[in-house]
Amino acid sequence: MKGDRVEVMIDAGGATRTYEVVATRAGRRVEVVTRRGVVEVTEVTRTGTPVRTARFMASRVLALVEHPFNDRREPSAPRPGEA
Numbered sequence: 424m425k426g427d428r429v430e431v432m433i434d435a436g437g438a439t440r441t442y443e444v445v446a447t448r449a450g451r452r453v454e455v456v457t458r459r460g461v462v463e464v465t466e467v468t469r470t471g472t473p474v475r476t477a478r479f480m481a482s483r484v485l486a487l488v489e490h491p492f493n494d495r496r497e498p499s500a501p502r503p504g505e506a
Contacts, residue, residue: 425449426492429464431477432485439485444477446492455489457481 428445446453450469455462462484465476 425451427451427453428490428492429453429455430486430488430490431462431464431479432487433479433483434485435483442477442479444475453489455487462487 425446425448428443431442431444433440433442444453444464444466446466451466451474454465454467456465457463460481462479462481463476464479464487466474468474
């Protein structure tokens, strides 16, 4: 879903680097797969066609954070003095 994003923090030999993959258009989503020592983060279309892919060695990944897009709008609480 547009707005989904995944942040990947890796060890870059004494420093850390952060990469971000974001679903840039409506209908796209971000998928994360780990196989054979590689973490793969891919932005895909509705039909499953990959648009762009980022690959990282699993041994170098320090953190992987998924931020799903939340489309639900929660009703705001009334302010003091309002009814």
